[in-house]
Amino acid sequence: MTKLRRKVYMVAGYNTISMGTGRKEFHPKKPRPDLEDYIKEAGQAVLKMIGGAKNVDETVIGNFIGALFNRQANMAAFAPMIDEGLRYKPAIRVEGACGTGALALATGIKSILAETAEVALILGVEVQNTVKAMYGADILAAAGWAKERKTGHAYFFPGKFSDRSKAYAEKFGADKTRAAMAKWYQNAIENARLCPTAQEFHNNTNDLIACGMNKPNPKGFVDSLNFFDCSKVSDGASAIAIVSEEGLKRCGISKKDAVEIIGFGQAEEDITKPPADHTKLSTTKVAVEKAMQMAGITKEQIGTVECHDCFTIAGIMATEAIGFAEHGKGPDFVIEGNTSRTGSVPFNTTGGLIGWGHPTGATGVHQAVTIWEQLTGKAGDAQIEIKPEKPYGLTINMGGDDKSLVSIVYKRAE
Amino acid sequence: MNYTEKLQNVSVLGAAGKMGSGILLLTAMEMADLSLKPENKGKHFVLNAMDVSSEALLGLMKYVKAQVLKAAEKKIVGLRDFYADREDLINNSEIINQYVEDVLFIIRPTTVLEATYESSVIFEAIKEDPALKVKIFKQINENSKTKPWFCTNTSSIPINELDSKAGLNGRVLGVHFYNPPAIQKLVEIIKTDKTEADLVEFANTFSKNLKKIVVPSADFAGFVGNGHFMRDALHGIKEAEELAKKYSFTEAVYMMNKISQEYLIRPMGIFQLIDYVGIDVCQYIMSVMNPYLKDEDLHSSLLDKMIEIGVRGGQNFDGSQKDGFLKYDKGRPVAIYDVNKKSYMNIADFQAKCDAELGKMADSVKPWKAVVGDKGKDDYLKGYYNDLKTLKAMGSELAIKYAKRSKEIGLKLVADKVANNYNDVNTVLLTGFFHAYGPINDYI
Numbered sequence A: 001m002t003k004l005r006r007k008v009y010m011v012a013g014y015n016t017i018s019m020g021t022g023r024k025e026f027h028p029k030k031p032r033p034d035l036e037d038y039i040k041e042a043g044q045a046v047l048k049m050i051g052g053a054k055n056v057d058e059t060v061i062g063n064f065i066g067a068l069f070n071r072q073a074n075m076a077a078f079a080p081m082i083d084e085g086l087r088y089k090p091a092i093r094v095e096g097a098c099g100t101g102a103l104a105l106a107t108g109i110k111s112i113l114a115e116t117a118e119v120a121l122i123l124g125v126e127v128q129n130t131v132k133a134m135y136g137a138d139i140l141a142a143a144g145w146a147k148e149r150k151t152g153h154a155y156f157f158p159g160k161f162s163d164r165s166k167a168y169a170e171k172f173g174a175d176k177t178r179a180a181m182a183k184w185y186q187n188a189i190e191n192a193r194l195c196p197t198a199q200e201f202h203n204n205t206n207d208l209i210a211c212g213m214n215k216p217n218p219k220g221f222v223d224s225l226n227f228f229d230c231s232k233v234s235d236g237a238s239a240i241a242i243v244s245e246e247g248l249k250r251c252g253i254s255k256k257d258a259v260e261i262i263g264f265g266q267a268e269e270d271i272t273k274p275p276a277d278h279t280k281l282s283t284t285k286v287a288v289e290k291a292m293q294m295a296g297i298t299k300e301q302i303g304t305v306e307c308h309d310c311f312t313i314a315g316i317m318a319t320e321a322i323g324f325a326e327h328g329k330g331p332d333f334v335i336e337g338n339t340s341r342t343g344s345v346p347f348n349t350t351g352g353l354i355g356w357g358h359p360t361g362a363t364g365v366h367q368a369v370t371i372w373e374q375l376t377g378k379a380g381d382a383q384i385e386i387k388p389e390k391p392y393g394l395t396i397n398m399g400g401d402d403k404s405l406v407s408i409v410y411k412r413a414e
Numbered sequence B: 001m002n003y004t005e006k007l008q009n010v011s012v013l014g015a016a017g018k019m020g021s022g023i024l025l026l027t028a029m030e031m032a033d034l035s036l037k038p039e040n041k042g043k044h045f046v047l048n049a050m051d052v053s054s055e056a057l058l059g060l061m062k063y064v065k066a067q068v069l070k071a072a073e074k075k076i077v078g079l080r081d082f083y084a085d086r087e088d089l090i091n092n093s094e095i096i097n098q099y100v101e102d103v104l105f106i107i108r109p110t111t112v113l114e115a116t117y118e119s120s121v122i123f124e125a126i127k128e129d130p131a132l133k134v135k136i137f138k139q140i141n142e143n144s145k146t147k148p149w150f151c152t153n154t155s156s157i158p159i160n161e162l163d164s165k166a167g168l169n170g171r172v173l174g175v176h177f178y179n180p181p182a183i184q185k186l187v188e189i190i191k192t193d194k195t196e197a198d199l200v201e202f203a204n205t206f207s208k209n210l211k212k213i214v215v216p217s218a219d220f221a222g223f224v225g226n227g228h229f230m231r232d233a234l235h236g237i238k239e240a241e242e243l244a245k246k247y248s249f250t251e252a253v254y255m256m257n258k259i260s261q262e263y264l265i266r267p268m269g270i271f272q273l274i275d276y277v278g279i280d281v282c283q284y285i286m287s288v289m290n291p292y293l294k295d296e297d298l299h300s301s302l303l304d305k306m307i308e309i310g311v312r313g314g315q316n317f318d319g320s321q322k323d324g325f326l327k328y329d330k331g332r333p334v335a336i337y338d339v340n341k342k343s344y345m346n347i348a349d350f351q352a353k354c355d356a357e358l359g360k361m362a363d364s365v366k367p368w369k370a371v372v373g374d375k376g377k378d379d380y381l382k383g384y385y386n387d388l389k390t391l392k393a394m395g396s397e398l399a400i401k402y403a404k405r406s407k408e409i410g411l412k413l414v415a416d417k418v419a420n421n422y423n424d425v426n427t428v429l430l431t432g433f434f435h436a437y438g439p440i441n442d443y444i
């Protein structure tokens, strides 16, 4: 697909709070909102903005692994719970590990392109604080190849990205890599403090760099990452509507409140194979290239990026995968401040996975909501300036260790 | 000494008690960790959990299971290596459950003393009764096939006395854990001039493997920890009795408890600490220590009176605090016992008056919690004590007197050669009593 055969828009985004440690409301032993609550909150908020359930042709629910966290499968059937108006309408649940959210978006985009829907409600949700971290690690390990679980680290995914971080540090310098990871953490928290739904919104630590510089403790955790390098365990949901030109009219939404999807790219890599090069996000690179090619834009035209920083090192590698920095120069790019909110291309302006939170199945949708907010001027305190020569937003959502990728290019509709 | 061999058959006496349960837990995990080492494949490890109370043993197993689960969750990174060759164990959850099983399967709860006759090491944590300890040691020693080592947890009885009365010939050592053993980092090791060197080496290795901080103490009743605590407590009690001449008894107790906590920046006041340990236990330890002390009478008739009335403090099995000098609501003191009226008086009714009597506190005072982990606390405390000295209020003067007495007690423990040096005394108070600073300091 070189070009979208039809105009596709996103409108009416909504994020619940990303709940987990760090939020004042969070207490591990006290009752909390559950899947149903988050689905209703996000779903109903979007329906309200688009004129109600009657306007919706189809619902897509993204959820990674409620079957294990919540003993719940068949999640599409939660759609009619959001609103009775969705009863007997089509709904589908998609899954691609932490890349689930953007796969839900891609599914919606394709429905619009296929003209099987003019308005699709897209919702991502995950509730993960139901188990302690060491058991959550077992569940999340399903995003990797199950046959590798036995030889993997107790904290399986931190283990995978610790290997990447180690390889990167060995090849390009440990001090520089660590300093960039600390800087990434600082940016993430500073951005999250501007977004009331962010998990780190209440974070008031003074010296964020000092946190980021903490020496990893291989005995208690992994070799090359500290806790601050990792996104936290989060509960939450995000939702947005994907609509056609006709859908916009049906919902009565003006173009200034919409973003247009200019291009998107999907790429899948073999889950049974280790990364060919631990210092690169090769699949990410392919997905971004496809999206940009479809959009017909260059990286210089990108005004803001939401990338998949499940770990600080993944954020740094993403700057290289997009092409902002040469291989080995991502840390310099970050340390120089290019990715901070006042830099040449602000990344993760509401905190990203590390600062805003990572309710896995919701993350891809959350990224789209953030870009929609930024490009339409709805980002509140987190609003950045979108310059006319750089009008595009880019998202990258990743499932597993650079396995299931979706990248999307957005622009404010006109 | 073959460390592993010694730990293949162990008994804990009084295993269901406060101290015994913790010692059992730690020993069981140490034995399980040994059994999981590749070189120990096929070796059997047995840990007898011996106690006279069958009911308490049931509670013990539940406690141990919950605690091992917690510990296993914490050390899952290392456990995955332990079980690397077990192909059937894939998830953390499976490995954690297996470890809990492996620890529990080592433990054999029993009410029968004969079960201990095959053990190479006996940890003893039965109640603080010299005659009972001697009787049991003697019985095991005479019937055992192994010439076992005895590690006693006594808080106050001289080890030498246990050795000679039970005829153990140097096979006994004081291995004094602090309450609760699973959490407290300190272990005092008390050898006699007869204690076998191998046994001392064993206890040192064992304590280190349990990640404890070892402080050696001379074999003198009370050792370092209670040597300080009992005298410190007696000072607090005497000061309160003095104040009670001018104020009511409950007011006096309130004031000294406040002085010893807030003014001295300690984790709890002295009366709360006495309650925590148990009024009866304190009374008893003093009575065991007292005969060995020459120029000193370590005895409090106030404690006797409380016991007589039946107010004892101490803890419930779940670790919650029983009422003693103070009455507790969710762990916080809310009232004080009046020995004359034989009832509790609400602190709120006299707190303001007492605080006014004590006078202004130093502006620089901070709660213990804020000081204990502070890296710059040495400078802070110097400044704080200087402020205290300039205040000239009743409270600050009582506090300085208290701190001086605490230091004097510490110095005497070294002068009497109970502790090897000042540092050891301070380590005991820092780690065994969670003080923010050692009593031997130059702040006062």
Ligand SMILES: NC(=O)c1ccc[n+]([C@@H]2O[C@H](COP(=O)([O-])OP(=O)(O)OC[C@H]3O[C@@H](n4cnc5c(N)ncnc54)[C@H](O)[C@@H]3O)[C@@H](O)[C@H]2O)c1
Binding pocket: B013, B014, B015, B016, B017, B018, B019, B020, B050, B051, B052, B053, B056, B124, B125, B126, B127, B128, B129, B132, B136, B153, B154, B155, B156, B176, B177, B178, B179, B277
């Ligand atoms: N509690 C503390 O703070 C503390 C601290 C350090 C040392 N100690 C010492 O540890 C020892 C135990 O104290 P504790 O506080 O755990 O007491 P405890 O009363 O909680 O436990 C004693 C246990 O011994 C059992 N027991 C009694 N007679 C027995 C017998 N003949 N055979 C086998 N078991 C018997 C009891 O059933 C009970 O479970 C004492 O010597 C005490 O001085 C206590």
